[in-house]
Amino acid sequence: MSVLVWVEHDGTAVKDATLPTVTAAAKLGDVVLLVAGEGVSAAADAAAKIAGVAKVLVADEAALAHALPENVAPLVATLMADHDAFLVPATTNGKNIAPRVAALLDVMQISDILSVESADTFTRPIYAGNAIATVQSKDAKKVISVRGTAFEKAAAEGGSAPVEPVSGATDAGVSTYVGSEIATSERPELTSAKIIVSGGRALQNGENFHALIEPLADKLGAGVGASRAAVDAGYVPNDYQVGQTGKIVAPEVYIAVGISGAIQHLAGMKDSKTIIAINKDEDAPIFQVADIGLVGDLFKIVPELTSKL
């Protein structure tokens, strides 16, 4: 079985999200990577070094810049004549492109898989992770998005796959990229951080969030997350959100500060290895999943904790 994997990259480097997808792909067959974009030779070289990769296809054309699905999906659908499965990481780009490819191939996509049971059977979470479904696909070709936290990362170094150019991408002429505002942060990226400190509504405002959560995170070398309530209230930007509709994380340690633990938030973090909750409400649902809980006022506890670390 030949498995085509869409590589998430920023033009020069391969993003970490690609690596678990390579691991999932290797369980199905020979892994062929697709690096698509404009000016992506450095990313292609980096992709060729990933361990366990048979071949890297490079599609370097203006129409493929910014991963516009209207232009990327038809190219992938054409390439799929030679492959049996198409895998993407379940990132915003992956989720944007893969279903478009699936429909062009007239197959159902299998979203956000947690495991590969066999060549046609996979597990995936439904109902905000409150149930795990085992699904079998009858389609000849599989289109799959992979939950990054569910698979080990493939080694980024050690491989030496041959790089082969592919052409044929055209601009569908229905969409243009205007611009982007990407938040810059010195802190570890949320989805790959080993430790995450997350704040919720109880912080009351953005100033408290910055004054309490960030110093604690920095002390621990942690990434910073937030509940939807904290994001909606404007304490921090949207891309901090952990949950069913935000980022799915599974760090070694997740520290939830002033987060009650709604179903939708738990969906994004309950696979963390150790969950620590700090909340003044001892009946808060977060304590039902927390390995270590401390009941009390976060405005007293967090500064004390930060100073004692």
Added chain:
Amino acid sequence: MKVLVPVKRVLDYNVKPRVKADGTGIDLANVKMSMNPFDEIAVEEAIRLKEKGVVTEIVVVSIGEPKAQDTLRTALAMGADRAILVTSDTKVEPLGVAKLLKAIADEEQPSLVILGKQAIDDDNNQTGQMLAALTGWGQGTFASKIEVEGDFVTVTREVDGGAETEKLKLPAIVTTDLRLNEPRYASLPNIMKAKSKPLATKTAADFGVDVSPRLTTLKVEEPAKRSAGVKVADVDELVGKLKALGVAK
């Protein structure tokens, strides 16, 4: 211009889903069902575009069991103009839904289709993108802001790490993210009025679309339970635990 808004009836987001003992699915007997929250946002956005004078007609569509009619009435009460219910005996997957919506789009010729980014039951996040593929239209997924100007729609999208803006030629597909708007509640007079708004009922077979499922659910299980945790008394004890975990020195 006309807007098409597909809506889905799902288990209410506040209800904790219970896995059936026989492992065939989630128990949906006698539980509260509601409109998928992302679809409420889609309906709201369509109404706001109508209030701005950009949109002239809002058609809402739901595909599924006859009870989905309630969801359509909710959308009509919020401000949609008319509804189409497509009933199906079997559960229709996103690919099937996208094919039915394509057939409806061919009939209705909307300039814009606004969908939720995902349904909170199957968590698939596919239908909008699939419909975009079948129609060949541009797709603005995970929208936090949309602006229609002339023959184009500008969509600000929530992406990993921030926001991205794209300009799409109309007709186009937009899927809503949480931050697009705050949906309104339907008032009692509007709920009464919605009862007399037109609602056409069709079946999947009427469209000649094959919606037979491609995926078989072999089983549905509860996720692994976490073992019970401990409560610590004070910060010193917590620091001790953090040290034991190796995350603090």
